[in-house]
Amino acid sequence: MNAIARRQKHKAELKTQILEAARQIFVRDGYENFSMRKLAQRIEYSPGSIYLHFKSKEELFESLVEESFERLLKVVAGIQNGHAKQDPVESLKKGLRAYVDFGLRNPNDYRFAFMLRRPVQKRPYRVHPVFGVLRHMVGRCVEEQRFRAVDVESTSQALWAAIHGITSLLIQRPTFPWVGRKELIDQVINNAVDGLAVMPGSEEKATAGVRHAQFNRVPATSTARSRS
Amino acid sequence: MNAIARRQKHKAELKTQILEAARQIFVRDGYENFSMRKLAQRIEYSPGSIYLHFKSKEELFESLVEESFERLLKVVAGIQNGHAKQDPVESLKKGLRAYVDFGLRNPNDYRFAFMLRRPVQKRPYRVHPVFGVLRHMVGRCVEEQRFRAVDVESTSQALWAAIHGITSLLIQRPTFPWVGRKELIDQVINNAVDGLAVMPGSEEKATAGVRHAQFNRVPATSTARSRS
DNA sequence: CATTCATAGTGAACACTGTTCATTATACTG
DNA sequence: CAGTATAATGAACAGTGTTCACTATGAATG
Numbered sequence: 427m428n429a430i431a432r433r434q435k436h437k438a439e440l441k442t443q444i445l446e447a448a449r450q451i452f453v454r455d456g457y458e459n460f461s462m463r464k465l466a467q468r469i470e471y472s473p474g475s476i477y478l479h480f481k482s483k484e485e486l487f488e489s490l491v492e493e494s495f496e497r498l499l500k501v502v503a504g505i506q507n508g509h510a511k512q513d514p515v516e517s518l519k520k521g522l523r524a525y526v527d528f529g530l531r532n533p534n535d536y537r538f539a540f541m542l543r544r545p546v547q548k549r550p551y552r553v554h555p556v557f558g559v560l561r562h563m564v565g566r567c568v569e570e571q572r573f574r575a576v577d578v579e580s581t582s583q584a585l586w587a588a589i590h591g592i593t594s595l596l597i598q599r600p601t602f603p604w605v606g607r608k609e610l611i612d613q614v615i616n617n618a619v620d621g622l623a624v625m626p627g628s629e630e631k632a633t634a635g636v637r638h639a640q641f642n643r644v645p646a647t648s649t650a651r652s653r654s
Numbered sequence: 655m656n657a658i659a660r661r662q663k664h665k666a667e668l669k670t671q672i673l674e675a676a677r678q679i680f681v682r683d684g685y686e687n688f689s690m691r692k693l694a695q696r697i698e699y700s701p702g703s704i705y706l707h708f709k710s711k712e713e714l715f716e717s718l719v720e721e722s723f724e725r726l727l728k729v730v731a732g733i734q735n736g737h738a739k740q741d742p743v744e745s746l747k748k749g750l751r752a753y754v755d756f757g758l759r760n761p762n763d764y765r766f767a768f769m770l771r772r773p774v775q776k777r778p779y780r781v782h783p784v785f786g787v788l789r790h791m792v793g794r795c796v797e798e799q800r801f802r803a804v805d806v807e808s809t810s811q812a813l814w815a816a817i818h819g820i821t822s823l824l825i826q827r828p829t830f831p832w833v834g835r836k837e838l839i840d841q842v843i844n845n846a847v848d849g850l851a852v853m854p855g856s857e858e859k860a861t862a863g864v865r866h867a868q869f870n871r872v873p874a875t876s877t878a879r880s881r882s
Numbered sequence: 883c884a885t886t887c888a889t890a891g892t893g894a895a896c897a898c899t900g901t902t903c904a905t906t907a908t909a910c911t912g
Numbered sequence: 913c914a915g916t917a918t919a920a921t922g923a924a925c926a927g928t929g930t931t932c933a934c935t936a937t938g939a940a941t942g
Contacts, residue, residue: 473922540826553830587842594769595815598768603779661889661890703892
């Protein structure tokens with residue numbers, strides 16, 4: 427019994443070793459230049475051995491991406507919980523920014539997860555926890571009446587579209603003459619979020635004591651562009 | 655002279671024949687299931703012959719996608735010019751919608767151009783003509799003071815991010831429980847554009863006679879979701 | 883008409899790819 | 913030590929993009 431436990435342990439170790447090696451190749455050579463044979467060579471096993479742990483290249487990547495997403499989830503969830511008493515709109519913005527930053531810092535993971543691989547469409551779609559957090563944040567903004575009475579679901583999806591758009595474009599087209607990265611991200615986020623806030627002037631449901639969201643839109647400047 | 659002209663004509667015809675066949679396979683089997691050998695078989699030539707007309711699979715796709723985007727450009731430019739007297743904000747929205755529709759109708763082209771292939775980064779970046787039209791439209795909105803005095807460049811980029819976001823997400827994750835497609839697209843576009851319009855209540859530079867943009871935001875509904 | 887000659891087209895070959903599977907090596911149990 | 917379950921292999925399969933020495937074709941020239 428002890429022996430089989432040691433077996434399993436070794437097997438698990440080998441599996442994570444494969445994952446680590448795979449990630450290295452994946453990051454260094456990119457998705458399209460990854461190959462099972464390269465990976466096998468790196469871990470000094472035969473190609474077939476990998477299939478003792480992962481039933482396909484696809485599944486191997488799936489595991490890799492899952493890992494990455496857990497990191498992203500931690501970052502985003504940390505913002506959600508950590509600043510429970512904080513302004514929900516500010517929390518939301520921070521979360522959105524964290525999302526974009528994560529994508530820019532881990533472009534390969536982001537590319538794989540959201541850009542190149544079409545998700546296997548088996549079983550009813552499992553809504554990703556990261557999106558769940560986003561929706562929760564939006565929900566809080568509405569509950570606390572910092573947002574107009576918008577539909578939480580569609581608003582969350584629209585926000586996701588906005589931040590995914592800027593993230594993937596910045597990753598995919600690094601040589602485009604973008605205006606400053608930071609400013610652009612801020613503009614996208616502020617534009618998307620501030621439009622949802624209760625507007626000064628219109629009373630709607632705004633309760634007394636609830637401060638109105640500032641409209642942090644970027645000022646008009648001459649078409650200044652900095653590097654990517 | 656006549657003979658070589660006939661030669662060239664035949665060559666050109668063959669080239670377009672290749673492109674047509676390639677497009678069929680490309681559309682039917684998708685980018686990743688396309689193969690030069692399939693194409694060769696379809697046009698009843700040997701695989702090597704294709705390389706007499708295109709120096710790589712990559713270049714072949716480039717031509718294909720170029721064609722597609724020219725169609726989009728025509729549509730968008732048509733909106734820009736055709737309705738010269740029309741409300742520039744409405745023109746802009748129409749253009750944005752046309753962009754999204756194009757992506758959803760030509761997912762393979764869109765994927766190739768904006769999602770999977772990072773553009774070759776030789777020579778100074780050639781800004782895509784479609785983006786040029788978008789920028790022009792934004793410029794008109796600002797000139798005619800239908801928009802606040804925002805920076806045209808960064809605003810155009812932010813708008814691009816928004817529509818690219820919703821387009822690529824809808825393409826990439828068709829099984830996600832999206833709220834209605836049309837409503838979501840409208841929400842994204844309206845949210846992004848209306849936030850830029852001169853706001854009712856704030857006078858800013860709004861000239862007399864210039865109607866204020868309506869705020870076409872989606873109403874609050876119960877979390878109704880329809881299929882993809 | 884015969885000969886040259888550029889071009890079009892071929893098909894075999896190269897160096898890869900993901901994946902499978904019969905076979906062998908290994909390590910543990912009775 | 914024999915038996916057995918599992919780990920690992922290496923060859924094989926069917927495919928990929930691309931190249932290149934070669935041949936077929938058809939027009940232009942002597």
